[in-house]
Amino acid sequence: LAKTTQPISMDSYEGQEVNITCSHNNIATNDYITWYQQFPSQGPRFIIQGYKTKVTNEVASLFIPADRKSSTLSLPRVSLSDTAVYYCLVGISGYSTLTFGKGTMLLVSP
């Protein structure tokens, strides 16, 4: 199983861009990289997923270098409502147990 390492916490201000990096040195060839957002007392919510290079959707971008041993979630112009825990998950639903790391607590201040 690919183990992930993320910063425990990050602080930012409204309107800034936030980049959260996840390390996954032993990622397998077939593994995808998925990021989730979790608010207190709610289930995690899918944000973005990628395999390599760059992926962008309406809420975030995901940057994955060629060696795929890390990935960076980029949140443009964060707001107070982006305060949450962000998890990086590496694996394949059909074959791995999809174990989460400890996540990164992002606090956005006015």
Added chain:
Amino acid sequence: SQTIHQWPATLVQPVGSPLSLECTVEGTSNPNLYWYRQAAGRGLQLLFYSVGIGQISSEVPQNLSASRPQDRQFILSSKKLLLSDSGFYLCAWALDDRDTGELFFGEGSRLTVL
């Protein structure tokens, strides 16, 4: 569209009492199903996962058990609860044939053992 339901949403149980949390998925077939637990201020711990009816894999030895009596039903049980079983329990599903690791979570069940 697919939906996932968990119940009960909140549960307060005495030590030594039994537990049954239920999860059902609608709008999909043969999903992979997962039970996670989140203790206060902690990350998500995978407890059980299932790739089909009657097929359960356990990740952590404990006094909890899981069953999958139907394709879209996943049940978490205990015969005797411990204080350490308190936490936020989350059921999730994933499409097996997509091979991408995208999980869809229920709203969770908060268990307090007193």
